[in-house]
Amino acid sequence: MTAVPASGGGSGGQLGLSRRYRDVAGRRVLFDNEGFLWSADDWSEDLAAALARESGLDELGEAHRRVLRFLREYYARNGRAPLNRQLAEGTGMRLLELEGLFPGGIKQGARRLAGLPNPKTCT
Amino acid sequence: MTERGVYLDHAATSFPKPREVLDRMVETYARLGVSPGRGGYDLSVEAAAFVDATRRQLADLFDAPDPDRVVFASNATDALNLAIQGMTRPGDHVVSTRLEHNSVLRPLTHLRASGRIEFDLVPFDGAGLVDPDDVARALRPGTRLVVVTHASQVLGTVQPVAEIAAVCAGRGVPLLVDAAQSAGHVPVLLGAWGLGAIAFTGHKALLGPSGIGGLALARDVDVASTRFGGTGVDSASLTHTPSFPHRLEAGTLNFLGVAGLSAGLAHLRAAGPSESHRRQIRMARRLRDGLEGLHAVVVHSPEPREGDVPVLSCSVTGMSPSDVGAVLDADYGVMVRTGLHCAPLVHRDLGTGAQGAVRFSLGLSTTEADVDRALEAMTAIAGSRGRHPGSR
Numbered sequence: 355m356t357a358v359p360a361s362g363g364g365s366g367g368q369l370g371l372s373r374r375y376r377d378v379a380g381r382r383v384l385f386d387n388e389g390f391l392w393s394a395d396d397w398s399e400d401l402a403a404a405l406a407r408e409s410g411l412d413e414l415g416e417a418h419r420r421v422l423r424f425l426r427e428y429y430a431r432n433g434r435a436p437l438n439r440q441l442a443e444g445t446g447m448r449l450l451e452l453e454g455l456f457p458g459g460i461k462q463g464a465r466r467l468a469g470l471p472n473p474k475t476c477t
Numbered sequence: 478m479t480e481r482g483v484y485l486d487h488a489a490t491s492f493p494k495p496r497e498v499l500d501r502m503v504e505t506y507a508r509l510g511v512s513p514g515r516g517g518y519d520l521s522v523e524a525a526a527f528v529d530a531t532r533r534q535l536a537d538l539f540d541a542p543d544p545d546r547v548v549f550a551s552n553a554t555d556a557l558n559l560a561i562q563g564m565t566r567p568g569d570h571v572v573s574t575r576l577e578h579n580s581v582l583r584p585l586t587h588l589r590a591s592g593r594i595e596f597d598l599v600p601f602d603g604a605g606l607v608d609p610d611d612v613a614r615a616l617r618p619g620t621r622l623v624v625v626t627h628a629s630q631v632l633g634t635v636q637p638v639a640e641i642a643a644v645c646a647g648r649g650v651p652l653l654v655d656a657a658q659s660a661g662h663v664p665v666l667l668g669a670w671g672l673g674a675i676a677f678t679g680h681k682a683l684l685g686p687s688g689i690g691g692l693a694l695a696r697d698v699d700v701a702s703t704r705f706g707g708t709g710v711d712s713a714s715l716t717h718t719p720s721f722p723h724r725l726e727a728g729t730l731n732f733l734g735v736a737g738l739s740a741g742l743a744h745l746r747a748a749g750p751s752e753s754h755r756r757q758i759r760m761a762r763r764l765r766d767g768l769e770g771l772h773a774v775v776v777h778s779p780e781p782r783e784g785d786v787p788v789l790s791c792s793v794t795g796m797s798p799s800d801v802g803a804v805l806d807a808d809y810g811v812m813v814r815t816g817l818h819c820a821p822l823v824h825r826d827l828g829t830g831a832q833g834a835v836r837f838s839l840g841l842s843t844t845e846a847d848v849d850r851a852l853e854a855m856t857a858i859a860g861s862r863g864r865h866p867g868s869r
Contacts, residue, residue: 438807449800449807450861459800475799475816 379404390472397469405467409457421445425468435470482810483847487840488630488788489814490680498684498744502737512729515709531739539675540666541693548725552690553657553678554580560653560674563700569621571596574607575822576629604779605634613644620650628658631823632778633788639670646671651698662754662786673698684741689734757839760848761787767852773862777827787839795862801835809854813837
């Protein structure tokens with residue numbers, strides 16, 4: 355694990371976060387200090403599966419994959435994460451169900467495993 | 478219930494604004510929306526008179542002795558910056574509390590980092606209250622300012638600022654009160670309580686639009702100018718106008734905001750703020766009782782007293798506050814604020830410093846049905862806990 359100074363690069367909107375490299379799924383990948391990918395382009399299905407295993411989810415089932423696929427496709431199309439209601443509509447799940455599907459829930463689970471940027475709101 | 482669902486984030490901003498407030502604001506702006514007091518033509522003079530009348534409305538609300546010492550700013554944060562920077566000098570000591578919003582903590586931290594001041598923060602107790610004796614103990618010979626939030630935007634508790642003001646007065650130190658959450662809910666009285674200054678915002682319980690706020694100042698309190706520019710007065714001078722309110726107002730005022738704030742104040746007065754507030758407190762108590770009865774919910778706010786503000790914070794065991802907020806929003810149409818609420822030290826002391834909490838805040842438009850909906854949603858969320866062994 356290698357710490358990297360927060361300044362001097364990285365994708366936009368991530369200022370103030372520290373970064374570190376980790377070896378995951380046979381690759382060296384840059385994460386922020388909350389475990390989110392620094393660059394959404396680093397995502398792969400293998401990476402998502404490895405992160406899922408780290409979080410206690412041995413295998414990504416069809417429902418997990420449907421959520422990750424929707425998040426990835428929405429982000430690719432719109433350049434941002436879906437709104438709460440869009441996430442529910444797009445996955446066909448209530449968010450309470452989706453939250454229970456991933457260890458870590460919606461933000462630390464689904465969104466992080468999908469490789470979307472860390473939503474730096476109030477926390 | 479709004480068109481988009483149940484809005485319980487009134488501590489962030491009141492929503493929706495009463496239609497009458499919006500209509501009056503736009504009507505005033507359409508009729509008088511020139512630069513107030515800058516021109517000699519009648520319309521500009523009338524606009525300036527409207528601004529001055531709004532200062533009088535605010536002076537009346539805050540029991541402020543001099544309407545010219547009611548100055549406008551963009552919001553409470555802006556007003557607090559004006560006051561904190563303008564009321565301190567190099568080498569001064571400031572006392573504040575761990576209940577504060579970042580609008581106080583960050584200016585103080587900035588001034589300390591730049592070597593200008595030192596400050597100490599007094600704690601709050603298990604009831605969410607600051608003890609005036611703790612403030613007294615924190616005062617030093619070099620203390621030049623005490624800053625205290627009137628109502629906690631995390632806990633809803635209203636602080637004994639009149640007692641704290643008495644402590645400060647005994648030592649000749651002005652008390653600056655952050656009334657962002659309290660103004661419009663409960664009395665905030667500059668003269669009767671002997672406060673030095675009140676910082677307020679217009680867009681919360683005062684029912685105005687965002688972008689307007691200000692300071693109400695006691696006659697014996699000086700606030701140095703920290704920004705400079707056009708005031709429409711003494712234009713030949715290259716020195717900023719020293720008299721109030723111009724001393725702290727540089728540039729064209731947000732007249733649309735002033736018009737909206739004036740309309741909000743009129744609406745509040747007509748609605749009878751005391752009765753409206755009592756109704757909101759009753760609903761907050763019912764919400765708290767319901768939340769406290771849920772096995773997976775930890776309520777951080779004490780039982781709201783009559784003089785508190787209708788704000789409640791809680792956590793759900795094993796679920797991050799941001800996820801609780803997302804589920805409330807998408808599955809139940811209930812809008813709340815999650816996270817640290819710009820009050821990191823409050824959350825640190827509550828043990829919620831990592832992720833914050835879920836905050837429900839009620840307002841003028843909140844109904845009993847809204848509270849029912851929120852409780853129904855929280856019951857379902859609490860009932861889901863423990864389902865996934867890996868859930869946090």
